[in-house]
Amino acid sequence: MTNDVSFAAPSPGPSAPLTSAPLTSPAVPQPEQRRILRTALPGPRSRQLQRRRDAALPNGLGVTLPVFVERAGGGVLVDVDGNHLIDFASGIAVTSVGASAPAVVTRVREQAARFTHTCFLVTEYDGYVEVAERLNALTPGDHPKRTALFSTGAEAVENAVKIARAATGRPGVVVFDHAYHGRSMMTLAMTAKEVPYKSGFGPFPGEVHRAPYACPLRGPGGPGGVAEQALAALRELLERVGADTVAAVVVEPLQGEGGFVVPAPGFLAGVERIAREHGIVLVADEVQAGMGRTGTVFASEHEGIVPDLVCTAKALGGGLPLAAVTGRAELMDAVAPGGLGGTYAGNPVACAAALGVLEMLADGTLLHRARRIERTVREQLEPLAAELPAVAEVRGRGAMMAVEFVRPGSLEPDAELARAVAARCHAEGVLTLVCGTYGNVIRLLPPLVIPEDLLREGLDVLAASIRSAS
Incomplete structure (x- = not known):
């Protein structure tokens, strides 16, 4: 299965002088900024490496998505099977400027x-x-x-x-x-x-x-x-x-x-x-x-x-x-x-x-990008809070956003739904993380250099996953 979304530059808002492409340099080539699924996830090479991991590492080291990454940059992780995943994790907020930022x-x-x-x-x-x-x-x-x-x-x-x-x-x-x-x-x-x-x-x-x-x-x-x-x-x-x-x-x-x-x-x-x-x-x-x-x-x-x-x-x-x-x-x-x-x-x-x-x-461009990411996330996900009783809240600041899930008609945390949403996103090539004291929150930590159209595509997948899992 291959997703061949074309790469078109969006029109940034008046207060966000941003570009669609990640900050790159010819000296540090970035992976193609598209979601591409060549295999089911995890793919055969990742499964083979996972067997080696299981034999060598202790159980106490958990894993969110058992794929092995070969290279990464911009808003994409490329695994050993050639799949291009949209990165909404940034290594838990570590690779905010990208996983292979030229600087x-x-x-x-x-x-x-x-x-x-x-x-x-x-x-x-x-x-x-x-x-x-x-x-x-x-x-x-x-x-x-x-x-x-x-x-x-x-x-x-x-x-x-x-x-x-x-x-x-x-x-x-x-x-x-x-x-x-x-x-x-x-x-x-x-x-x-x-x-x-x-x-x-x-x-x-x-x-x-x-x-x-x-x-x-x-x-x-x-x-x-x-x-x-x-x-x-x-x-x-x-x-x-x-x-x-x-x-x-x-x-x-x-x-x-x-x-x-x-x-x-x-x-x-x-x-x-x-x-x-x-x-x-x-x-x-x-x-x-x-x-x-x-x-x-x-x-x-x-x-x-x-x-x-x-x-x-x-x-x-x-x-x-x-x-x-x-x-x-x-x-x-x-x-x-x-x-x-x-x-x-x-x-x-x-x-x-x-x-x-x-x-x-230093020049503030990435700070503008973080604020732009928040606007995009709210634009695409906040309607779900009005549409679906299971979505209690869309919240956060900048590129640190989250969706909390509850049992309809209450504030009782629904961790099962959060896990189901994350699993559906992972199957579609969008890496998301679950968090929260009750395990009922999907957190979004995209790299600040993620292209706008890739961000929107990932959010479309997330929204569809929430609707289907709910």
Whole structure:
């Protein structure tokens, strides 16, 4: 089966000076930007490789779609059987600038030819410093800042907790319902979802307290009172545990694995205000929502908050493992020399990749693209919420969008329907991801460089899958 949709450039809106084609360079050829299905999915070569995988890897490593990718770029993944899949996952928000972006690939090649590693804690290199300088300038607030680089999002979050504890002399950490912060033991304690992330791995570190997140769809007090109710609960929690024992409040400005929840207006500003009142460090976990994904460089910018510490990862490295904690200089400097770092932290090749990502974000084109993607998603999917009782909500910001499914006539989560929709999309060559505390949300994370017509085709497949599965 082959899909031969022609590639026609759409007419961009007046405020979105975008092109249909992905950002490419002759030096880094991109896969043909079409959905092409040459076999059923997974194809015979992928199934053969899957048998090898099953024999060599543990069961604990799950997989969303068991196809093996040969190359990728723009909005397309090409598997070993020659199928071209529309990518609505971006490696879980990692390849936001594309999986083979010229600005990233060129810098990586040049750096790898010079040297691949020295350990920045042993001998230094300027790429690390340049990434830090750029993050210091880009993160919200004009106060003096410092940046420390790490390898993963969980590492960044865990080090933010360390920094907050060192700066305040307090042990406590406040997180929120539906939060996801990572898979290390400390970040698992901070993560809300039990299965599959926490089940069987306890006991977890203590001094972690959980407050309600201002979820408009399900929060207490109805849509109008969600923020007020959640902030009142946060104040009550701090009174109960002792605000003077809390080092940090860690919050996702737009929740990721928890269901792509956009907080009710005023909630994040209220959290910031409460943290300031009590001398608590406000940490924004921007691991999934940051680096242009929501149409601003950082999701915190939508609410006008200025976190004390900002955690970034995923898209920062353009596909290579890199993470960062950026924050107020006086907080970052509270840790004694040797207290931060890691063997691979701020690897020079990953830093080179990050500089390519930052170069692509610099002129604002990709931020416009993220906002354009949101408009397109809403245009094509929001009518389903009025048409189908099973679609509770289409929500998100920029290129971080989601559809939540419920049992008709209620807000009871329908995880079975979400899985069925994802399976139908996968069979048609559109890669989607399921998320949410209840597993009832389809999340959309297309690369910011996806061609407009490819995006629309993928959304057509998704909409048809929702209708048929419902």
